[in-house]
Amino acid sequence: MIFYLLSLIIVKVNVVVTGPPRSGKSTVIRRIIDKIRKSGFKVGGILTPQILIGGRRYGFKIVDIYTGDEKILASIDINSRMKVSKYGVDLGVLESVGVEAIRRAIDCCDIIIIDEIGKMECLSKSFRDVVKMALNSNKDVIATIPMRTRDPFILSVKERSDVIVFNVLEENRDKLAIKILKLVGML
Numbered sequence: 001m002i003f004y005l006l007s008l009i010i011v012k013v014n015v016v017v018t019g020p021p022r023s024g025k026s027t028v029i030r031r032i033i034d035k036i037r038k039s040g041f042k043v044g045g046i047l048t049p050q051i052l053i054g055g056r057r058y059g060f061k062i063v064d065i066y067t068g069d070e071k072i073l074a075s076i077d078i079n080s081r082m083k084v085s086k087y088g089v090d091l092g093v094l095e096s097v098g099v100e101a102i103r104r105a106i107d108c109c110d111i112i113i114i115d116e117i118g119k120m121e122c123l124s125k126s127f128r129d130v131v132k133m134a135l136n137s138n139k140d141v142i143a144t145i146p147m148r149t150r151d152p153f154i155l156s157v158k159e160r161s162d163v164i165v166f167n168v169l170e171e172n173r174d175k176l177a178i179k180i181l182k183l184v185g186m187l
Contacts, residue, residue, distance in 0.1 A: 013184050014135050015142045016117075016158055017176070019168030025144040028168060029115045031177035032142060033065060036111055036186055042066070044105030045113035045134075046098045048073060048121070059087055060120070062094060064101035065113055071097050074120055084120045095126050102130045106137050111184065114143035122153050135160065140184040 017025050026049065036043040044066035051058045051072070059075025071093045072078070078088030098121065105112040112134045121127050134141050135157065145154050147167070158165060164183065166176060181187040 012138055012162070013140045014160065014163045015140070015180050015183065016163050016165045017142070017144045017168055017180070018147045018158070018165060020147050023147075023168040023170075024173040025168050026115055028173065028176050028180070029113060029142065029144060032180060033113060035177065035181055039186055041110040041186065042108065043111045043113060044101060044109035045115070046101045047113070047115045048118070051075065062097045064097055064104070066101065066104055066109060069097055069101075073098070082123050084123070087120070089120050089123055091124050094121060094124050099124070099126045099130045102134055106130075106134055106139060109139065111186070112137070112139050112141045114141065116144040116146070117154055117157055118144075118146055119149070119151055119154075122151055128153050131157065135162070142180060142184065 017028055019025050033043050047063040047065060048060050049063065050060055060073045061070050062073040063070040072090065073093055074084065074087040074089045076086050078090055080088035080090060082089040082091055102112065102114060114131060114134065117131055145158060149155065157163065166180065168176060178187065
């Protein structure tokens with residue numbers, strides 16, 4: 001009698017979503033998070049939504065997707081030597097909320113979301129290190145990055161051989177979340 005062993009090969013996927021400002025990158029990510037949660041899987045990582053006051057951008061929050069913990073990451077009122085444009089960046093908040101959220105996602109979630117790997121976030125070596133850990137982990141990672149950048153770290157993420165890049169355009173924005181979820185085996 002001959003026995004055949006079937007091996008199941010699980011392929012890890014790193015997805016990067018890029019596009020011009022206000023193209024819908026974060027909207028695509030929020031749709032992905034909602035679908036993952038509705039499917040009963042654990043999702044973790046970070047979101048960095050803008051803070052609007054009176055229709056004007058005041059700054060950015062950082063949100064731990066798994067716990068819901070959120071703090072102000074950057075604002076026009078933060079006095080910091082670390083600045084991006086007119087926003088002072090609080091690296092302590094980035095590391096206590098953001099870095100820890102990504103570490104937690106590596107340890108206990110099915111999928112890791114990093115919205116976003118941007119100029120502000122890359123000011124922190126700890127952030128860059130934990131992003132590398134996530135990308136090198138056995139968990140699927142879905143991240144956003146700016147379309148135009150000269151930042152060497154962001155470019156290195158985009159150019160990794162294990163990263164699939166999707167450009168958000170008006171014509172694909174509504175279907176992109178489903179396409180990515182199928183790619184990572186969540187649909």
